Amino acid sequence: MKELDPDIVFNIAEGFFGESREAQIPAMLDMLQIPYTGSDPLTLATCLDKARTKEILSYHNIPTAPFLIANDIDQIKNLNLTFPLFVKPVWEGSSKGIFSSCFVNNTKKLKEQVERIITEYSQPALIEEFLSGREFTVAILGNGDEAEVLPIVEIDYKDFPEDFIPVYSYEAKWILDTKENPLDIFSCPAKLNSVLETKIKQVALNAYKTLRCRDWSRIDIRMNSDNVPNIIEINPLPGILPDPKENSCFPKAARTAGIFYDEMLNKVLIAAARRYNLL
Numbered sequence: 001m002k003e004l005d006p007d008i009v010f011n012i013a014e015g016f017f018g019e020s021r022e023a024q025i026p027a028m029l030d031m032l033q034i035p036y037t038g039s040d041p042l043t044l045a046t047c048l049d050k051a052r053t054k055e056i057l058s059y060h061n062i063p064t065a066p067f068l069i070a071n072d073i074d075q076i077k078n079l080n081l082t083f084p085l086f087v088k089p090v091w092e093g094s095s096k097g098i099f100s101s102c103f104v105n106n107t108k109k110l111k112e113q114v115e116r117i118i119t120e121y122s123q124p125a126l127i128e129e130f131l132s133g134r135e136f137t138v139a140i141l142g143n144g145d146e147a148e149v150l151p152i153v154e155i156d157y158k159d160f161p162e163d164f165i166p167v168y169s170y171e172a173k174w175i176l177d178t179k180e181n182p183l184d185i186f187s188c189p190a191k192l193n194s195v196l197e198t199k200i201k202q203v204a205l206n207a208y209k210t211l212r213c214r215d216w217s218r219i220d221i222r223m224n225s226d227n228v229p230n231i232i233e234i235n236p237l238p239g240i241l242p243d244p245k246e247n248s249c250f251p252k253a254a255r256t257a258g259i260f261y262d263e264m265l266n267k268v269l270i271a272a273a274r275r276y277n278l279l
Contacts, residue, residue: 008273009036010265014237019091019123020045022237037272039214039236047211047234049091050126054231060210063203063230065128065222070114076107076127084130086167087113089121094239095169097121103130103165131230133223135166136190138204139238139253141216141264142271147208149201150253154190186247188256196227203229211236215271218250240264 009029015021023041030041039047046052051069058064069090070076084105089097097117104110110127117125135157139150157166164171168185192200204219211234218238221229241248242261254264273279 006034008269008276008278009034010269011036011038012237012240014093019049022048035272035276035278037215037268039212039217043212043214044236047213047217047236048093050088050233051090051124053211053234054126056210057207057231060206062206062210063224063228064232065131065224065230067126067128070118070125070127072118073111073114076110076114079107079110079127081127081129085110086128086130087117087125088128089117090124090126092121092123093235098167098169099171100163100165100167100169102169103167131222131224131232133225133227135168135220135222135232136200136229137249137253138200138219138221139216139250140204140208140213140219141254141267143214143275146271147205149204150250150259151189151256152192152197152200153186153188153249153253154192156185156187159185183247186249186252188249188252196229200229203231207231207234214275216250216268 011026013025015024023045026036026038026044027041029036046056051067054064054067066081068075068079068081084103087102087104087110097120102113104113114125114127117123135155137153137155141148141150155168160166200221204221207219208217213234213236216238218235220232220235222232224230238250239248240250242251244255251261251264259267270279
């Protein structure tokens with residue numbers, strides 16, 4: 001890489017192994033003093049760890065569902081959370097490990113899911129109070145005061161199959177939702193009144209800046225029973241499938257804003273280049 005002497009690298013490397021996998025290539029680029037797009041290794045590693053992300057959000061009073069991290073089954077004995085709960089691996093992405101069975105209504109099912117995740121994924125289980133309200137995802141481009149919130153995408157589960165929980169699970173993302181037969185559950189721009197739209201944008205921007213995201217990210221949000229936007233997770237390496245026939249939310253939001261795919265990538269690149277004073 002050093003021999004190539006690039007002006008800047010467009011980073012989309014997600015890595016293969018371990019909880020630091022998304023931080024590995026950026027850390028190498030930092031060591032070689034090569035500029036790159038997107039967040040730094042610390043932010044990438046932190047955001048992949050959903051529990052660490054929620055701890056930081058909670059400290060800064062940014063709404064996120066009450067939670068517990070379970071490294072073993074004994075840690076749920078003194079559970080201080082209200083059912084229904086949702087259980088998922090703490091540092092997976094792309095909905096890995098997230099199935100309809102992750103939604104639990106009692107202690108027996110909770111134990112089964114915690115054991116499954118610890119055993120199958122060799123990592124702790126994140127247990128959260130289930131957020132029952134509307135779900136949105138928010139794409140953000142840029143840095144500092146110039147950070148731009150793109151049109152909000154809503155994920156509407158009203159036409160979901162009856163045996164699926166209202167969550168964009170592994171089954172939904174990789175089995176039901178195909179290029180040939182995409183799920184019609186995404187709407188952009190979301191139908192929102194101005195007050196709620198402002199709240200969602202502000203919560204997303206607060207999370208973006210608090211986790212020190214750079215250049216771009218996608219923030220997943222769900223409303224709680226009091227209609228307060230809560231952060232589900234932060235994706236500093238958002239999915240960017242180029243084909244409009246596929247449900248990829250960041251490009252979908254960009255297209256709604258009149259920003260087509262190549263221009264979207266260039267905006268990320270330009271934001272990064274400005275950070276490094278290359279422009």
